[in-house]
Amino acid sequence: MTIRTRTKLLTSALIVGVTLPAAGCSLSLQELSVGRSPDGSSYRISAQFDGVDRVVPGAEVRVGQEVVGRVSDVSTRDFTAQIEMRIRDDVPIPRDATARIELPTALGNPFVRLDIGDAAGAPMSEGDTIPLDRTSRGPDIESGLAALATVLNGSGIDQMHAIMNELTVAFTGRSDKVRELVDMLNDTLGVVDDHRDELDRAMVASNDFAAELAAGQPTLDRAMTGLAPAVDLLVSQRDQIVALMGEASRLSREAQHVLGSAGSELSAEISDAGAVVAALDGFESQLAPTLNSVATFLGGFAAATPGDYTTFDGTFDVTAVIAKLLTGSAPLEVPEARTLPEVLRGGVR
Numbered sequence: 001m002t003i004r005t006r007t008k009l010l011t012s013a014l015i016v017g018v019t020l021p022a023a024g025c026s027l028s029l030q031e032l033s034v035g036r037s038p039d040g041s042s043y044r045i046s047a048q049f050d051g052v053d054r055v056v057p058g059a060e061v062r063v064g065q066e067v068v069g070r071v072s073d074v075s076t077r078d079f080t081a082q083i084e085m086r087i088r089d090d091v092p093i094p095r096d097a098t099a100r101i102e103l104p105t106a107l108g109n110p111f112v113r114l115d116i117g118d119a120a121g122a123p124m125s126e127g128d129t130i131p132l133d134r135t136s137r138g139p140d141i142e143s144g145l146a147a148l149a150t151v152l153n154g155s156g157i158d159q160m161h162a163i164m165n166e167l168t169v170a171f172t173g174r175s176d177k178v179r180e181l182v183d184m185l186n187d188t189l190g191v192v193d194d195h196r197d198e199l200d201r202a203m204v205a206s207n208d209f210a211a212e213l214a215a216g217q218p219t220l221d222r223a224m225t226g227l228a229p230a231v232d233l234l235v236s237q238r239d240q241i242v243a244l245m246g247e248a249s250r251l252s253r254e255a256q257h258v259l260g261s262a263g264s265e266l267s268a269e270i271s272d273a274g275a276v277v278a279a280l281d282g283f284e285s286q287l288a289p290t291l292n293s294v295a296t297f298l299g300g301f302a303a304a305t306p307g308d309y310t311t312f313d314g315t316f317d318v319t320a321v322i323a324k325l326l327t328g329s330a331p332l333e334v335p336e337a338r339t340l341p342e343v344l345r346g347g348v349r
Contacts, residue, residue: 036072037086044072045085047099047112047130051137052081055101060111061085063093071112080132083112094119099130102138110140 036057052074061069069087076082087093097119101110171178192199213220234241259266 036070038067038069038088041089042069042086043089043126045087045093045124045126045128045130047083047085047135048132049081049083049099049101049135049137050132052083052101053110053140053142055083055110055112059109061087061114062111063091063114063116068114082129085112092123095121095124095128096134097121097124097130099135100138101136103140106141 055071055074057071057073059071060067061071068091069085071083072086073084074081075084093114094116097114097116100113100115102113103110
């Protein structure tokens with residue numbers, strides 16, 4: 001046996017010896033040991049996703065373009081995918097940061113991007129989790145190919161062809177009208193652009209009005225709640241209201257009939273009433289002094305009746321009254337008597 005033959009046999013034995021253990025253990029590249037944590041000390045955080053296709057342990061975790069950690073584990077919990085990440089201790093991640101799965105290239109391995117640009121919360125600590133509402137997935141090659149296949153399978157091409165045919169039929173022989181329509185649209189847009197400030201003010205006013213309505217929502221709610229019983233009452237009395245409206249309509253027709261048949265007489269009565277009102281207006285200048293005199297008289301009369309009797313200061317001609325009663329004619333003139341004895345002595349002369 002030559003040296004060349006022995007060399008070939010030795011090489012074949014080595015290949016078989018390496019291949020058999022590998023085949024028996026089902027060794028693959030995905031099971032090779034890869035880095036699942038960054039160099040140096042790190043802390044663990046998690047993120048929830050609705051799907052983590054092709055994301056494997058060891059995938060990069062980036063902030064911007066800098067690799068700040070690695071994916072340490074991928075699992076599912078309550079129908080939600082969960083990615084555990086190891087982040088370097090010198091890279092604080094705010095609690096309100098967002099996470100997104102992206103591809104570096106069309107055929108590249110996906111990685112996790114942490115967006116902390118607008119985040120301002122306290123830094124995350126060991127075991128914290130980014131919830132599902134702050135995570136998302138970027139486009140991938142599978143989704144793009146699926147969308148393209150959907151279009152090419154006839155879901156949109158046929159409709160687009162029909163739309164183009166309809167537009168061609170609609171525009172054929174109507175180019176002048178189409179041009180006029182375009183010019184009108186251009187003029188309309190020009191007018192709108194000229195009044196942009198007014199439109200802006202109108203939009204601002206509408207926004208302010210909406211804000212006031214929103215601020216007064218509790219008051220509106222109370223008003224609507226308080227209005228409900230009144231509406232219920234009106235609904236319950238709907239028949240009475242309809243009957244009242246019918247009666248009012250009939251009354252209106254009767255009034256129209258009366259006014260139409262007695263128009264001249266009514267006009268004359270209104271004229272007479274106007275004359276009466278004018279006379280009362282002329283009497284107004286004398287009415288005030290008369291009322292003042294009446295008030296003065298009533299005041300004096302009240303002072304003259306302090307009790308159940310009336311105080312009266314005057315002269316009573318007894319003989320003249322008796323003569324009037326006996327003869328039925330006017331009595332003779334009697335001189336004024338100042339005292340009762342003078343009257344008694346005087347008699348009738």
